[in-house]
Amino acid sequence: MNLTLHVWRQKGPNDSGAFETIQASGISEHMSFLEMLDFVNEKLESDGKQPIVFEHDCREGICGCCGFMINGQPHGGRPRTTVCQLHMREFSDGEELTLEPWRAAAFPVVKDLMVDRNAFDRIIEAGGYVSVRTGSPQDANALPIEKDHASRAFDAATCIGCGACVAACPNAAGMLFTGAKVTHLGLLPQGEPERYTRVVAMTEQHDAEGFGHCTNHGECSAYCPKGISLDVIARMNADLLKAQFKNRD
Amino acid sequence: MSWLLRFTKSTIGLKVIMALSGLALFGFVIGHMLGNLQIYLGETTLDHYGESLKSNAGLLWIIRATLLGILTAHVVSSVKLVLRSKAARPQGYKQWKSKVSTYASRTMKMSGPIVLAFLVYHLLHFTVGFDSLGLGDTAVSTTIEHCSHVAAGELDCPVYANVIKGFSAPAIVAFYIFAQLLLGMHLGHGAYSMFRTLGLNNPRYDRLARAFATGVAVVIVVGNCSIPLAVLTGVVGG
Structure with missing residues (x-):
């Protein structure tokens, strides 16, 4: 052809x-x-x-x-x-x-068609991790995790950080990416201790990178090659709101 | 309180201000419509409703100032967000295809300012008594009658008569209907969006939230448009 x-x-x-x-x-x-x-x-x-x-x-x-x-x-x-x-x-x-x-x-x-997506890496560096003390490994299934939480965390963790969400969004927002990371880590017991400091740090870095805001169009999710749900953004919003009451500094 | 300042400057913080102020304005629009629908109960009922609103000037001005403050917060936040959005994509696409976004969601930044312009016209039209766009046959400023004091603490407000006069011109009615359609679109997306911005969504209730937002928007458009149409067609006051 x-x-x-x-x-x-x-x-x-x-x-x-x-x-x-x-x-x-x-x-x-x-x-x-x-x-x-x-x-x-x-x-x-x-x-x-x-x-x-x-x-x-x-x-x-x-x-x-x-x-x-x-x-x-x-x-x-x-x-x-x-x-x-x-x-x-x-x-x-x-x-x-x-x-x-x-x-x-x-x-x-x-x-040409190649862009610099280091902004995503800097959002991850701001809080997209769990702090783990080294030592003898825990028994793999010792930590009970609710099935629903495990499934939702897994779904959010399938984000590959390609940037299609930003590209599709009329406001060039990085909210689906950031929301996926916040949801993935925040739903699991390993990520729970840093849940509210993480959401503040990651959303502040999102803004500092110059991404736009979410207007709930849904284009990001529709074009996401991993089908990340728009629900991760709502959860991030809820966590950031809760952080205003939970954080004490 | 630096945390609050940080939050209200953040993108999501501004969206939360939009959602909460939008919720208050949404409530006002519903209350305003329910109050005005009393026109169908007759002249005495509507006039009494107007008189009761105007009887406590202090309270009236507190409510007006609060609404103005909420509206200002809504408008200022939206302007800030739209400017950030423009800065986030300085160079646009040659081609961009929508997959799921709605006409209403994409035109929020247009429907908002138009509804605001209508609000100014509407306040001048019925509260001040001035047809600022000159849409009527005769200047309404000369026909709108303000409340008069009949006795100490007793008011006489010819609300019903004013509504009949105010909607006597087809051009005015057309402008009101146009504005109500835009308001309906704005509220339809805004109310649904509010649930998500405040993180109040659950996949179980997502369709219900969408149906609620659309349903209430339709009720508001139908309810508000019915009044000028009823007056123009002579169903009311004919």
């Missing part, structure tokens, strides 16, 4: 960038979207042109590295699918595709 790609090309963080139209011919429907870009890049390189830069690592939908907008939809819009798991059979011959990087002040473009 043959495609027309309108790709965002930007030489570096300080370049203004522009769209470039690239013809992609001889594409197999069995290729993943990233393999298609590899194929296009080989052609570009053999022509002496700069390849399209995009981030990728595991290519099996679990690392959170890849991701960009395809025709205005993060990861291409297929439910619960990262762009590395998206296949060209989803598209038709002759189709025009617009490829754009995530657009957010907190995610500056590194080059």
Whole structure:
């Protein structure tokens, strides 16, 4: 199949960038979207042109590295699918595709379709951990955890930090990501001791990074490749409210 | 109290202010509608309702000042959040597709200011007695009659007559209905959003919360629109 790609090309963080139209011919429907870009890049390189830069690592939908907008939809819009798991059979011959990087002040473009998502790492550093004393390990099942809590914590923990939630949000909010971490750790007994200091620290870092606010549109959850529920944001809100009464400093 | 300042400056803190002030204004809108629907009970009932509201000037002004304060908090927080949202995405997308967001949710920042502009018009129209947009055939300022003191502590308020005069012009009625539709959209999303902002949601009750928000918004639109329509068509005061 043959495609027309309108790709965002930007030489570096300080370049203004522009769209470039690239013809992609001889594409197999069995290729993943990233393999298609590899194929296009080989052609570009053999022509002496700069390849399209995009981030990728595991290519099996679990690392959170890849991701960009395809025709205005993060990861291409297929439910619960990262762009590395998206296949060209989803598209038709002759189709025009617009490829754009995530657009957010907190995610500056590194080059072309690749953005710097270190803002997420700094939110994690602010409180997305549990403090554990080292020593002899506890018996694995000694700590009782309610099944419902374990399931919800697990669901929240499936977040891969790809940034699609920020990209999809009309306000470029990082609330689904932050909410997923707050929910994942706060629901478990290991995370309970730091629950209320964590939510304050992580939401303050979220704001400091320049993300926007939640208006409960639901786009983040709808485009999340892991289907993280909007409920994690409500739980984070509730925890931050409770923290105003629980914290004593 | 530095913690409170920190909280109220945070994104979620501002949203909580929006939710709580929105809840108070939502309550006011319902009360206002229920009060006004007394027009269907006749002239005496509505006039008595107006007189009872106006009889205690001190209390009236305390309520007005409180409402103004709540409205200011709602508007100031929303402006701050919208500015942050703009700064969070300085460069927009060439293409952006919505998957689940509603027209109402995406237009909150437009429906809000329009409803606010309507509120100013509405207050000038019925409280002051001035048709600021000149939508009526004759200037309402000359026809709206204010309450008069008939005896010590006794008021005579021609509310019913004023409503009939106020809604005599089709352009005024059209503007009111337009504003009510926007108010309904704003409240429909706002009330549902409030549950989530305050963290009061539970997947079990999520559909109920959505139904409640939409249902009350529809009741408000129908109730409020019925009054100018009833006057214009002569069902009331005809």
